[in-house]
Amino acid sequence: MNIKTDLFTIETLSKLENPGLLILSMNKVGKSNVMTVGWALIGTFWRTPVFMIAVRPTRYTHKFIEESKEFTANVPTDDMGKIVETCGTVSGRKTDKIKECKLALKKAKKIKTPTIKQCKIPYQCQVIHKLEINPKQVPQTSNKSSTQTPTTTLFTSEKS
Numbered sequence: 001m002n003i004k005t006d007l008f009t010i011e012t013l014s015k016l017e018n019p020g021l022l023i024l025s026m027n028k029v030g031k032s033n034v035m036t037v038g039w040a041l042i043g044t045f046w047r048t049p050v051f052m053i054a055v056r057p058t059r060y061t062h063k064f065i066e067e068s069k070e071f072t073a074n075v076p077t078d079d080m081g082k083i084v085e086t087c088g089t090v091s092g093r094k095t096d097k098i099k100e101c102k103l104a105l106k107k108a109k110k111i112k113t114p115t116i117k118q119c120k121i122p123y124q125c126q127v128i129h130k131l132e133i134n135p136k137q138v139p140q141t142s143n144k145s146s147t148q149t150p151t152t153t154l155f156t157s158e159k160s
Contacts, residue, residue, distance in 0.1 A: 008121050015075050019084040022074040025064035026113040034097050035061045036088030051159040053127045055153045059093040069127040070111045074119035125157035
């Protein structure tokens with residue numbers, strides 16, 4: 001890892017915690033959707049730089065990632081709070097959030113799914129593994145009831 005990578009990781013983790021990252025996905029016919037995610041991991045797995053996100057199967061984005069096997073993770077700038085909020089509370093099934101939020105898309109260098117031009121750090125991610133996580137199988141680590149949390153898919157992707 002170099003100093004630039006370290007700074008990108010620090011900034012990404014900071015934004016992940018608050019307000020969240022913008023995940024852009026594209027389905028098999030080329031339609032894009034954006035959602036906010038607060039559940040993600042960055043690291044190295046199998047000696048490969050990876051970006052992992054957790055997406056519930058009920059989310060519109062889940063279907064897009066399943067179809068394309070890729071997504072971009074976009075780190076918002078400080079002035080994008082309202083956009084991040086909208087993308088996390090409005091469904092892409094009924095609303096074109098990219099249009100509503102006036103997001104400009106930029107062609108990615110390594111994958112078909114574009115990045116968001118207004119975001120300062122884009123990660124291009126190709127899914128290399130996925131895992132269905134059933135909360136009933138996860139040991140409880142807090143007072144929250146894990147049986148109320150729906151099953152989630154953890155998409156592990158090679159990042160660039």
